[in-house]
Amino acid sequence: MPHSDDLLWGAVSGISRFAALLTMAELGVADQLADGPLDTEELAERCGAHAPSLRRVLRELASMGVVRRAGADGFDLTDAGAVLRSDVPGSIRSSIRMLGEDGFWYAMGRLPDTVRTGSSAFVAKYGQLYEYLATNPDSARIFDAYMTARAIPLTEGLVKRYDFAGVGTLVDVAGGRGHILATVLHAHPDMRGILYDLDHVADGARKLLAAEGLADRAEAVAGDFFASVPAGADAYLLASVIHNWDDGDAVRILRNVRHAMNPGGRVLVLEVALPDDDAPHLGKDLDLRMLAIFDGALERSREEYATLFQQADLELVEVIELGAGASLLEARPV
Incomplete structure (x- = not known):
């Protein structure tokens, strides 16, 4: 059984790994790598990114197994990373983008405030979710894509x-x-x-x-x-x-x-x-999102x-x- 410190630090490290996935999803990295490996400089140009910064994110993504190194300074997409392409069945790109959307990111970061008060910090700042989406069309499009997927x-x-x-x-x-x-x-x-x-x-x-x-x-x-x-x-x-x-x-x-x-x-x-038990379950993750975003x-x-x-x-x-x-x-x- 993993040491408790390992479990906790694994959870702490998860935010960095998620941020790397969010960057990959937002920049469309998987779509650009769909036809084969690219050098980092060319990939950055296609994604509209700063190459040295992108290289550091790709290093993290490679450690996660969603991309792999190809040549001296290139990267290729793995089978695991292919689900971040926007054109494949079962794509999770919109799901990752939704969870990293400004309001959702704020909601999860302010979960301690929500738990202190019993009222959603998201609602206090932005209002009800669907009102928020009505005034943020880019976020609404991401949300619709997420719900459809x-x-x-x-x-x-x-x-x-x-x-x-x-x-x-x-x-x-x-x-x-x-x-x-x-x-x-x-x-x-x-x-x-x-x-x-x-x-x-x-x-x-x-x-x-x-x-x-x-x-x-x-x-x-x-x-x-x-x-x-x-x-x-x-x-x-x-x-x-x-x-x-x-x-x-x-x-x-x-x-x-x-x-x-x-x-x-x-x-x-x-x-x-x-x-009813304490086994890991997707619903427990979803429940915290519901707590953070809704009253x-x-x-x-x-x-x-x-x-x-x-x-x-x-x-x-x-x-x-x-x-x-x-x-x-x-x-x-x-």
């Missing part, structure tokens, strides 16, 4: 592992641009879909659904899920929605869904369900979700692991 493995797991038999109409509550709904509808040609989100979001979803050839089977409806959701559907999907809200607001949303669904309907909550948002365990469902007159009936740390929690009316 993050949704891909979850959506693939959803369509492969969940049985949608009996679902004639699916409502994607707070479905964003519609990537998840489109993927589910493509996998189930007899299903109809409704994307429900705020007005300015629904406009973008209509365009995506039309571009996906789904305009005759799907519609985007604008509204506020704290007031109501579209009635009469067989299933309601809430993907990465409930974790944004404290228990009181989460129950309000779930109750509105419960009141709107068809008899025998179901609620499908796609979230990261925390384990009241949190990741929950299966038991905590079961309690929310119970308060909304629903019962947790199944939990399906989707991969990438996420789970699908299915609940039905009591």
Whole structure:
């Protein structure tokens, strides 16, 4: 077992390694190395970087195994580093850029202040996340790319592992641009879909659904899920929605869904369900980000979700692991 000092210093060193990855992602280093190795001077010119500074970052990246030396002063991309290319399936470039974005970086750096007060230092400085993104279009574009990339493995797991038999109409509550709904509808040609989100979001979803050839089977409806959701559907999907809200607001949303669904309907909550032990888990990392960026948002365990469902007159009936740390929690009316 590693010495405790080694574990702690490994975590401390992680910020330098992340900063190196962030530099690689921001400068597009992986894209420039996609066709083969380059000398540092040429790579710096292509990336718009200061060559001596870039050389020092590349040395750190080489120690991490994402690039390797090639010749006297050149570097090549490794298989591990290829996932930072912007043009490959499963790219994590947008994820790294989002975590290094100014507001997010500030939020994590000010986590001690958040823990002291119980209120997000990010919210105190910038306001609510979506207000912040609305006034920072560059950050919003990075965030959208991050959310799209993050949704891909979850959506693939959803369509492969969940049985949608009996679902004639699916409502994607707070479905964003519609990537998840489109993927589910493509996998189930007899299903109809409704994307429900705020007005300015629904406009973008209509365009995506039309571009996906789904305009005759799907519609985007604008509204506020704290007031109501579209009635009469067989299933309601809430993907990465409930974790944004404290228990009181989460129950309000779930109750509105419960009141709107068809008899025998179901609620499908796609979230990261925390384990009950102290084993490492992606959800524990995500929970600290939620703590830093939002007031009241949190990741929950299966038991905590079961309690929310119970308060909304629903019962947790199944939990399906989707991969990438996420789970699908299915609940039905009591």
